[in-house]
């Protein structure tokens with residue numbers, strides 16, 4: 001008679017990682033990496049959500065109207081912070097923001113399309 005057997009832990013999906021999976025097939029160490037990079041599925045989902053709000057003026061207030069298929073980016077409100085909300089921005093403003101100017105300062109809170117960003121479950 002065999003007693004109750006515990007299920008063997010599912011191994012992490014990450015190549016050669018010996019840790020047991022704890023979240024979506026990944027271990028404690030690997031489960032957050034794509035989100036931390038800021039360019040995983042979360043980034044693509046945010047971009048898709050923002051695309052639904054187009055046409056929209058550039059969030060930096062430069063006056064450029066951003067439309068589908070045009071050059072626009074899903075910019076972080078706080079540049080370099082992957083957990084911050086995203087807004088639509090023209091490439092020029094986004095590059096300029098990376099150069100130092102904080103988007104938060106130039107951005108009017110009312111121009112944030114919170115509903116378009118979808119729910120953040122982080």
Ligand SMILES: [Zn+2]
Pocket residue numbers: 012013014017018019026027028029030
């Ligand atoms: Zn792992």
Ligand SMILES: [Zn+2]
Pocket residue numbers: 058059060061062063064089090091092093094
């Ligand atoms: Zn702009």
